Amino acid sequence: MFHSPDEKPNCNSPIERNEPFQAAFTSQQDFIKDVSHELRTPITIIQGHLELLGDDPQERAETIALVRDELKRMNRFVTDLLLLMRAERPNFLRLSAVDLEMLTQELFAKATGLATRNWQLEAIAAGEMVCDRQRITQVVMNLAQNATQYTREGDTIAIGSALTNDTIRIWVRDSGEGITAEDQEYIFDRFARGRTSERRSEGAGLGLSIVQALVRAHDGHVELFSRLGQGSTFAIVLPKRALHQHQELPRSERLALSSLQESQP
Ligand SMILES: Nc1ncnc2c1ncn2[C@@H]1O[C@H](COP(=O)(O)OP(=O)(O)O)[C@@H](O)[C@H]1O
Numbered sequence: 001m002f003h004s005p006d007e008k009p010n011c012n013s014p015i016e017r018n019e020p021f022q023a024a025f026t027s028q029q030d031f032i033k034d035v036s037h038e039l040r041t042p043i044t045i046i047q048g049h050l051e052l053l054g055d056d057p058q059e060r061a062e063t064i065a066l067v068r069d070e071l072k073r074m075n076r077f078v079t080d081l082l083l084l085m086r087a088e089r090p091n092f093l094r095l096s097a098v099d100l101e102m103l104t105q106e107l108f109a110k111a112t113g114l115a116t117r118n119w120q121l122e123a124i125a126a127g128e129m130v131c132d133r134q135r136i137t138q139v140v141m142n143l144a145q146n147a148t149q150y151t152r153e154g155d156t157i158a159i160g161s162a163l164t165n166d167t168i169r170i171w172v173r174d175s176g177e178g179i180t181a182e183d184q185e186y187i188f189d190r191f192a193r194g195r196t197s198e199r200r201s202e203g204a205g206l207g208l209s210i211v212q213a214l215v216r217a218h219d220g221h222v223e224l225f226s227r228l229g230q231g232s233t234f235a236i237v238l239p240k241r242a243l244h245q246h247q248e249l250p251r252s253e254r255l256a257l258s259s260l261q262e263s264q265p
């Protein structure tokens, strides 16, 4: 039961007024509303097609293909939701020492398979970092996939990595349509899709929130530089070593890492 401030005139602190609780409740309600909406769309599509289904074999085949597609999309959606939830748990990452040069080359090779574009490998950091290789790959593939959706065949998509003293930066730059300042404000939110751009993805607007959650799990952050008509650069910035998470590493790698640190000035 929630009380409005009117009912409790003497409560002045936000906690006394139940504000954090109220805010959490409201955001949970919004979340459930968004999830329901996203699931209802494919359900309605499937239902509509099944109700109209006749005996024509050609038509039946088309409906089955469509239903499969919609179910696949729902499945992807649920997988994404679960990942978002899991990414906030401690011990989510599987950390290991990763060679940056190899990682960058591998990310680039994988991304070029997504679509025909003018792909460029524009910088390669040399060195090592501690990260969850699979999750970082997922992040960069997500960004690269988005980049293919907002560019055309002749456009450039560049991937690069750079190492400074204590941070590693990996970026995906595209010469596509860019993002308005207004859209930049909220596209990282769950279920947010650009309002001003034409919709190019079949996703539920969870891609960038997953990117952000995975990067935050690494104690990093995401930077976005974009100008309408000129393209976008999404950069993930990660601490070189997530030291406090070493306990998750297998013992052999923990030992290798601590000797690596001891040898540093
Ligand atoms: N490289 C990009 N260029 C232009 N707009 C982009 C780019 N990447 C993302 N966006 C915008 O951000 C929105 C959210 O992206 P995302 O979270 O991946 O969701 P989805 O791909 O499901 O739409 C997109 O709908 C689009 O408007």
Ligand SMILES: [Mg+2]
Pocket (backbone or CB within 6 Å): 142, 145, 146, 201, 203, 207, 208
């Ligand atoms: Mg996307």
